[in-house]
Amino acid sequence: MEISEKNGNLTFWNTPNYPEIHTYPHQGYLFDIEYENSGGKQHFRNLKLQAKRARPYNPIDMDENSGILRNPFVYPGIKENISGHQEGADLEVEVYFLRNVSETSGSKTLTISVIDSVGKVIDIQKFSKTDFKNLVHGFNPRFEGGKVIYEVCYPIPLVSIPTQFTNTTGDQARFKLRYDRLGKDGKNIEASLGHQFAIYQEGNWEIQFWFRGQSPKFEND
Numbered sequence: 001m002e003i004s005e006k007n008g009n010l011t012f013w014n015t016p017n018y019p020e021i022h023t024y025p026h027q028g029y030l031f032d033i034e035y036e037n038s039g040g041k042q043h044f045r046n047l048k049l050q051a052k053r054a055r056p057y058n059p060i061d062m063d064e065n066s067g068i069l070r071n072p073f074v075y076p077g078i079k080e081n082i083s084g085h086q087e088g089a090d091l092e093v094e095v096y097f098l099r100n101v102s103e104t105s106g107s108k109t110l111t112i113s114v115i116d117s118v119g120k121v122i123d124i125q126k127f128s129k130t131d132f133k134n135l136v137h138g139f140n141p142r143f144e145g146g147k148v149i150y151e152v153c154y155p156i157p158l159v160s161i162p163t164q165f166t167n168t169t170g171d172q173a174r175f176k177l178r179y180d181r182l183g184k185d186g187k188n189i190e191a192s193l194g195h196q197f198a199i200y201q202e203g204n205w206e207i208q209f210w211f212r213g214q215s216p217k218f219e220n221d
Helices: none
Strands: 029-037 040-049 078-080 092-099 109-115 139-144 147-151 173-182 188-199 204-212
Touching (some): 109 173
Parallel strands (some): 109 204
Antiparallel strands (some): 029 040, 078 188, 092 204, 173 188
């Protein structure tokens, strides 16, 4: 547990790896805090902690008391100028966070993939305007099976500091897949798909964008 020096926020680090922390409906925990600065000491006694189920990642649609997912997916935080072959129909995209428990326990990777409307992997390099070397805070990007894989350190982000890989507050990572194509009028269309997220539980994770109904259009009109 860490207490912020400036605002007094309590942070519990790496709680998914501590199953001895009892969650609801456990009655909770009582604890005291001693605060000291140049003006003297102050005690806060009998503070109560009612722990909820730890989130492996965020955003997540999960019941915080039971830990059961209400929905296995969320919607992308970024979807700009992406259209399908069926005019006038909105493209529905779902985002899944998948943890591969069968891979080597010592490895720590983050995979990003896109799936079309019939369940086939869309080659991630079709998002040709993407700066894959600087897409996420990871190392040694490689392309396998139409996906891009990074070696990473967890949690993501490591600390709540704004960087080129995070949102403005630094508490979540942020990335965009980009591509261009020409519309019917010959104008360039800048399309992007991305997400804002945090992953707290280490392992081999995959962020998967799944198009429902129809697939995205990459070719020119």
